[in-house]
Amino acid sequence: MSPKKEVLLKIRNLKIQGYSDETWVDIIKGVDLTLHRGEVMGLIGESGAGKSTIGAAAMGYARDGTRITEDSSIEFDGIELTTSTESERRALRGSRIAYVAQSAAASFNPAHKIIDQHTEAPLHYRLRKRTEAQEDAMDLYERLRLPNPHEIGFRYPHQVSGGQLQRAMTAMAMSCRPDLIIFDEPTTALDVTTQIEVLAAIRDIVDQFNTAALYITHDLAVVAQMADTIKVLLKGNEVEEAPTEEMLSNPKEDYTKSLWAVRSFESPQRTREGRECLISVKNVDAAYASGPKILDDVSFDIYEGMTVAVVGESGSGKSTTARVITGLLPPQKGEVLFKGEPFPPDYRNRNKEQLRQCQMIYQMADTALNPKVRISEIIGRPAQFYSGLKGTALKARVDELLDLIELEPSKYYNRFPPELSGGQKQRIGIARALAAEPSFIVCDEVTSALDQLVAEGILRLLDRLQNELNLAYMFITHDLATVRSIADEVIVMQHGKVVEQGPKDQMFKPPHHPYTDLLLSSVPEMDPNWLTTLLEERGVDNIGDAAAANIDPDDAKIAP
Amino acid sequence: MxxxxxxxxxxxxxxxxxxxxxxxxxxxxxxxxxxxxxxxxxxxxxxxxxxxxxxxxxxxxxxxxxxxxxxxxxxxxxxxxxxxxxxTAPLTAAFGMFIIFTYVIAGIFAPWIAPHGEAEVISSAFAPADANMLLGADQLGRDMFSRLVYGTRNSVGLSLTATIGAFVLGAGAGLLAATKGGWFDQLMGRLADVIMSIPSLIFALLMLSIFGPSMPVIIVAVAIIYAPRVFRLTRAVAGNVVVMDYIEAAKLRGEGTGYLIRREILPNSTAPLIAEFGLEFCFVFLLVAGLSFLGLGIQPPTADWGSMVRENATLISFGEITPLIPAAAIALLTVAVNFVVDWMLHRSSGLKE
Incomplete structure (x- = not known):
């Protein structure tokens, strides 16, 4: 942060209130922020910390049901946004301040071609003629390393992959050459391999045009790559702000230190010795309806009391494998054995005992718990259904389960899921799975929707339960940090094939399969120079999807 | 001044x-x-x-x-x-609830509230209002007020039963279709299309002239006419619910269709269904009144608002408002129900002011 630079955005004493329970409650409690031209500031914090709210406020925008209090000041390039009129503010948005949303797929209008949406802003502000704007769009696509830059804009959003769409969205934000871009978790929904491409592209383009940016994320490693300064937020308050290097090497506040230390949890690795084989997937092929083959000759074993992590990018067949095991998708070929006995391929043909053994915990706790059913029934129903518990015995069992997941029974017994936080909901999801007294649980990306601190709590809980109840987990994830902390064995999948499998300690040591190597190298690290180093090592064209496309699942292992 | x-x-x-x-x-x-x-x-x-x-x-x-x-x-x-x-209810909704409450009281306690009998002839035809007869007499000299009170029972009761019938048929089929899917869904969908393709009044007239205008026939005919609309709504609402993970979790647990519908799907679709119930009730009410007006609904001497309008219709040419009173009763109830429904829709849709 050089003091010579011109101040672009100056937020002073920002207070934003939200209306709930018939009173105005402070969401942002007086945050100051100064952003200079060409500077990238990372805003990090847990969900509910007010990151996105501040991002929106930087455009002078308060979401429905919230308001910016009168004593706040938001000054963008000398224009006071809190007192300016709505039309003045609108004139800034899109032309001088742009916004890149978390889900590009949801933010593009599916009914228009990408380039038409791209050129909308320049045409609206009469900055360029249509053909010029289109040429400029293609130029931006090329700079962002999108494949076929001259053609890709004429596709509709659904014809483009997620990572490409996110880059197209960044290009769109750039279309008027704004002074400030607000990135609201642009890579959170992407795979590690795709994320790295988007990160590299965003960083380059922000550098090239000397654009200032607010980069909102909850991933510390990502923000370390992108930002010049980092501001840590907690529940609407600023915890601390410092240049990236200083923040990483020498955080001052305890809360920041705890964020930094999140990835420290690691459960001791278990081995197969003395354990029985619980689930055995044998040569499974599977496809949806008459579509292409999703799983191709997948085989692996899961031993009792052990955690098997299945990693791979989206579309690699991880979740489909889980659906085959649970019986939601009967395989075309091959079979699933449970303790040596074949499991009926369709869950409808399984008996209660077989259904009980195999439970599932879902990624989105919001959709996995019925919002209109009380916690007591959500947890109590499996106990009642499988074990026939009733009355006080059932209540005692629910209390026991709530104790097990570290939630106070008397407090949560009669609540409804929407009254709980994300982490608590996920715990209820775990309790529901445990209520059936299973021996095997499929955990489908259980921590990917949670903040790091909360996710760590869930991982610790799962690990503790595993030791106490001798559970086997099939842990589906794309986050290798999670794998490192909880897995005993790892299976790497690509294009529906198992490319590599083995105990964790071997998997994290070379030689790797090239795809495993790509996955491992794509995980952002805390080192702020990580991305630069990686790009130098691998070259810009050998990262992300482009690199993955060159790898065949049958390739031989390589040592780096 | x-x-x-x-x-x-x-x-x-x-x-x-x-x-x-x-x-x-x-x-x-x-x-x-x-x-x-x-x-x-x-x-x-x-x-x-x-x-x-x-x-x-x-x-x-x-x-x-x-x-x-x-x-x-x-x-x-x-x-x-x-x-x-x-x-959170606005005053309009409170007003609607008050009117509905009044109608319910009038319907339940009709014999005690009405000063005269339903079919009791007490004065000359079209006698003007006096202390004994609050709203005057109808074409046969029966007390208009008493018949209005008894009419609440018949008209509202009939419409309510028919609407409930339509909901049991439509919502039941819709929930099953959404849960089961496949051929059952297709069959029910096409069946609904067939019923909807027949104009409702023609269908009702046809049924009533075949089976004769009696209460059960009216109820069944009206229920069948309105069931497809309820079916479509229910299927659409439930269709959004059945794809949720908690339904998958319940299916994997081995729950039967009955439990799925009752405990998992229905609680998540009640808000739009209740709102729809209010709207359908108004339509059913108007259809029943229309049938009565045509002489195919509730038969004399049973008091019914629709037929009361028709029987006293001649009086309108003399500048008397007597035939408009039952019509006003219908209008008031419809407006009241819609006030309440608006509020419920507002709540379930999560719209703001």
Whole structure:
């Protein structure tokens, strides 16, 4: 942060209130922020910390049901946004301040071609003629390393992959050459391999045009790559702000230190010795309806009391494998054995005992718990259904389960899921799975929707339960940090094939399969120079999807 | 200048000034614009017009007060959760609930409220209103008020039963179709298309002329006519619910269709279904009244609002409002139900002011 630079955005004493329970409650409690031209500031914090709210406020925008209090000041390039009129503010948005949303797929209008949406802003502000704007769009696509830059804009959003769409969205934000871009978790929904491409592209383009940016994320490693300064937020308050290097090497506040230390949890690795084989997937092929083959000759074993992590990018067949095991998708070929006995391929043909053994915990706790059913029934129903518990015995069992997941029974017994936080909901999801007294649980990306601190709590809980109840987990994830902390064995999948499998300690040591190597190298690290180093090592064209496309699942292992 | 006119303007002006003084913008605009309008109306229409405005404003104020008091009454009676919901009800919804409440009381206690019997002839035909007969007599000399009260029972009761019938049929089929999917879904969908393709009044007339105009036939015919609409809505709402993970979790647990529908899907689709129930009830009510008006609905001497309009229709040419009274009863109930439904729709859709 050089003091010579011109101040672009100056937020002073920002207070934003939200209306709930018939009173105005402070969401942002007086945050100051100064952003200079060409500077990238990372805003990090847990969900509910007010990151996105501040991002929106930087455009002078308060979401429905919230308001910016009168004593706040938001000054963008000398224009006071809190007192300016709505039309003045609108004139800034899109032309001088742009916004890149978390889900590009949801933010593009599916009914228009990408380039038409791209050129909308320049045409609206009469900055360029249509053909010029289109040429400029293609130029931006090329700079962002999108494949076929001259053609890709004429596709509709659904014809483009997620990572490409996110880059197209960044290009769109750039279309008027704004002074400030607000990135609201642009890579959170992407795979590690795709994320790295988007990160590299965003960083380059922000550098090239000397654009200032607010980069909102909850991933510390990502923000370390992108930002010049980092501001840590907690529940609407600023915890601390410092240049990236200083923040990483020498955080001052305890809360920041705890964020930094999140990835420290690691459960001791278990081995197969003395354990029985619980689930055995044998040569499974599977496809949806008459579509292409999703799983191709997948085989692996899961031993009792052990955690098997299945990693791979989206579309690699991880979740489909889980659906085959649970019986939601009967395989075309091959079979699933449970303790040596074949499991009926369709869950409808399984008996209660077989259904009980195999439970599932879902990624989105919001959709996995019925919002209109009380916690007591959500947890109590499996106990009642499988074990026939009733009355006080059932209540005692629910209390026991709530104790097990570290939630106070008397407090949560009669609540409804929407009254709980994300982490608590996920715990209820775990309790529901445990209520059936299973021996095997499929955990489908259980921590990917949670903040790091909360996710760590869930991982610790799962690990503790595993030791106490001798559970086997099939842990589906794309986050290798999670794998490192909880897995005993790892299976790497690509294009529906198992490319590599083995105990964790071997998997994290070379030689790797090239795809495993790509996955491992794509995980952002805390080192702020990580991305630069990686790009130098691998070259810009050998990262992300482009690199993955060159790898065949049958390739031989390589040592780096 | 009578004292009434002076008092009228004085009151309005005082109220406007008070509103302006206390910075109540909306109230001031309303009161002062009413004052300005009153100047014009007073010049053109004289004291009589002002009197009419005063009466109308008085009635509106009375209704608002009744609604407000009734809402507070309900809040006090209801449990903690319901009371919280009721607090969000606008005055219109409270008014609707009050009207529905009144109708329900009138329907249940009809024999005690009505001063005369349903089919009792007590005076000459079309006798004017007097102390004994509040609303005068109908074409056979029966007490109009008593018949109106009894009509509540028949008309509302019939429509309610028919609507419930339509909901049991439609919602049941819709939930099953959404849960089962496949051929059952297709079959039900096409069946609904077939029923919807027949004009409803023609279908009802056909059924009634084949089976004769009796209560059960009317109920079944109307239920069948309205079931497809309910089916479509239910299937659409439930279709969004069955794809959720918690349904998958319940299926994997091995739950049967009955449990899935009752405990998992239905609680998540009740809000739109209740709103739809209110709307359908109005349509059914109007259809039943229409059938009665055509002479194919409830048969004499049973009192029914639709047939009461028809029987007294000749009186309208003499400038009497008697035939409009049952019509007004229908209109009032429809409006009241819609007020309540609007509020519920508003809540379930999560829209803001």
């Amino acid at each position: 009578t004292i009434f006119v002076i008092g009228y303007y004085a009151l309005l002006l005082a109220a406007s000034c008070a509103a302006a003084y206390f910075n109540k913008r909306a109230a001031f605009m309303l009161l002062f614009s009413l004052t300005l309008v009153s100047f014009v109306v007073g010049i053109i229409g004289g004291a009589g017009a002002l009197y009419a405005i005063a009466v109308a404003a008085g009635i509106l104020a009375m209704m608002a007060m009744v609604s407000y008091a009734f809402r507070e009454f309900l809040i006090l009676l209801a449990g903690k959760e319901t009371a919280k919901e009721l607090r």
